[in-house]
Amino acid sequence: MSNARTIAAVVLISLSIIDYQVAIVQLFSLLQWYHYASLVISVALLGFGAAGTVLSLRREWLMQRFSRVIPFCMIASGWCMMLAIFLGNALFARFDSYLLFVESKQWFALLLHYCLFLLPFFFGALALGMIFLSAISKIGKIYFANLAGSAAGAILAVPVSWWLAPASLPAFAALFAVVAAICVMPVAARWLQVSAIVSLLVCFAGIFFPLRLNYSTYKSLSKTLTLPGSKVVLEERGPFGYVHVVKSGALRYAPALSLSYQGEVPVNNVVFNNADWFGPLASWHPGDSMHLLDYSTMALPYAISKREKVLVLQAETGLQVAHALAKGATKIDAVESNVQITSLLNHELLQQADSLFLRKPVQLITKHPRVYIAQSKESYDLVQLPALGAFGGAAGIFAMKEEFTYTRDAFSSMINLLSDDGVICATAWMDYPYRNGLKLAATLYESAIASGSESPHNHIIAIRNWGTITFLLKRNPFTVPEYIATRLFCDKMGFDPVLLPGISADVRMFYNRLPDAGFLQNIDRIFSGHAAQLYRDYDFNIKPATDDQPFFSQFMKWSSLPRLNKIFGSQSIPFLELGWLVAVINCVQLVIFAFILILLPLYGLKGGAAKWWVFFYFGALGTGYMLIEIMFIQQFILFTGNAVYASSFVLAVMLLSSGIGSYVSSKLPATPATIQKAAVIVIAFFTVYFFIFNSSVNSLSRLPEWGRTGLLLLCLALPGFFMGMPFPLGLRFLDAASPQHIPWAWGINSCMSVVSAAMASLVSAGAGFSALLIIASLAYFTCLTVMFFYQRKHRPEQ
């Protein structure tokens, strides 16, 4: 087998595996929910570890049949990529994540999905592992090809999601696996050649005639399509998700409408992203001065003062923009990061959306709100944010989602954009147990203090109705006429004032009674300076989110779990904090599966004490690399606008730079000293990042796009280059010291990478990004220490 063909095969199979990962994330986000993608993928990635185990146990048998096993594994990987989707979509294996905690049979369906999705990674990894093993002396180059292929896959994932429907993506990824097999196909293996040709044909069929997908019946889109006369009028694919626009005679949207409203709620077409509700197509006709939102708590800023200049953050489909137009705003800046939706609104949906974003006072800005806030030099009379949470509670599905717009730091920056009479209007859906409203109150309170206010209660007012609570934060203290206007507005609409001077307890629950006074008492505790104590005592995490921990919707506290379980019962807990719970389950299951698939079978391997340093060294490398990768992806969502772009950018730059590092390392001696130097440099980079981290969000956002991209590229590529060295150097070193442990080392590395990926989101949500940096630094420090002790122990022999 020629060197060039092997390298090409490594590039292609690596590309295929990465593209397949992206494909199943997109498919699961569409058919189920994003968390379940992580649940399935994490276990599937353990296929890498399982391949390492098989390679360790059957090394001789496999290596003797090297030339045939390699293309076979690649073709098998391609087939399994397509079969997993096909069988997973079939009736007998139908899995509905919504019922996971309700019906026990769903756990079997989930287990079946694990098995199905593990196989493509297992076969792909087995082929890669065997190639690594066959060329340890050239591991730097092979590893470079592996990382470069993965980087190419990450880059390709973005345009492919524009070109192909989600159901075609697995077949597209499989195509590369089959082509990789063709690259290393032995001339004499006729049956392999025939199967490669058949596989190619099946791949093309899968791309051009994709499967009809079955969405969970509990997805918003599925439910909407059961309404009479509902039909999809537009579908659009892209990296931000799969968009459906649905027309139905029964779709009306009026968030927490006042019960005093007596008109008709109009029918709207609705936009769904990944089969989840995104927003109604807002409309506005010149001359309309009344808007449905006038009858919501979100109308408070307009009820107490005229707003000329309005900034609408996360404009979505433009409901708040239409409201601002109706209220006569003369300048409306609408910021929305989802370029796919904004493009649709300004082109295909232009008529349906009444050309909302093209109206004269409206300027559409396609950026992440935080980037715009940091860059803008405007001053606004109103900064309007969309309602947090969802009607009836969001069931914790956003718990692990980065929300940089709702951090304390973000609100502090927003205050700087306000005119003298300007206000920030932030609304949350009321939930029970109380979480969103309290955390929002705490965030605004702390932001006001951070901006120099000595008496935040003079700068913040709040009102509530049966569904939502709206807070206004004003740069300067509110005036008496504004307080009076607020009371009048509440009386007219049937709303209750929550934070307003001189109101009695009765008035705060006159129109809309709460089940108990706990919500109002806790709001009062926040505003009477006892917030810190409340954060400690309350059963949920209501401490404001920060740029270091931008997870506004993460409310879970480990310590409260037994109490919550007692109150709500184990079946209800998943629907309170689903995202968090799934992340925990993910972590636990990975540890169990890793034990079963990787550690247990290898327990009997010969090698004794040598295994421990291999375990720590390669395990720590996997941990450190993955934690940093995840941390950067979570951070970069802010600058790129969505997770697919962020993943693509971070993976491409890090993998490519690490690949180059690996290539360069092949020219360096594989000694403990070389490895230690690389680890020290990596730790030095992490230390610098740790100290500049908290100020980086605003500083980077202020830079022009080219400057920011360049700087981010450097921030990733420089440590990435050195992070690419310890693994191939370690393998070469192991080859000289204890070659039988190479597959084990590779398996451990893969296993810890996957476990760390699952752990990363829990750590960042619970302790912040800086904690990830510290753990990653400790991981590289472990590598350094392992080498130090190994060197000391073996010095006499050397």
Added chain:
Amino acid sequence: MRTILLLILLALDIFPRGLHRGGDQEGQYTTLRNAMVEQQIVERGVKDPATLHAMRKVQRHLFVPQDQVRNAYEDRPLPIGFGQTISQPYIVALMTETIRPAKGQKVLEVGTGSGYQAAVLAEIVKEVYTIEIVDTLAQQATRRLRANKYNNVVVKSGDGYYGWKEHAPFDAIVVTAAAEHIPPPLIEQLKDGGRMIIPVGSPFMVQQLMLVEKIKGRTRTSSLLPVRFVPFKRNP
């Protein structure tokens, strides 16, 4: 091998529950139903005799899909297809009690679903008008209600947003399919002094109920805490 296959099929819940039914089926269901009322409903504080009588009488297992019959009397909601659920028995009882149903009343239900809530109401009040937007569910519920002789229930397939003007005003309205706004026509069709009840939140967790009361033309809402909850930690 066959045993393993059988175990897998059982685990995947493929066999219809009907296969397990024995001779004294009705007696078993009555026992289960009575236990449901005592343990899940009375113990949690529902006291209204009419509601408890109705809950004891309506055969819940006849209102769930075939594959859920064995779970019919469990303390949880059950999926009925189309992304819909039949509510937890306790929630049905609490909603019924909250609207203070009485003989001679006329009640509107928005979101018929399986027809179970309508059947419970029909045991107490004079007339029940129920609207279901998913046509298949409306047809299924009509068949079930007819088969069980609930002749005082009228099912309509259509959009509940507009209520049922021809039969308005109603003494009470039960909105089982809650949306993020309460349709103004429903408020309009509620009698003065009437009560409207709406469950809020995921059907798979113990839901909060919202009560809307119309008093002298003005509406007020109350969020009701199902008694299973205990108040949240406030002051240490």
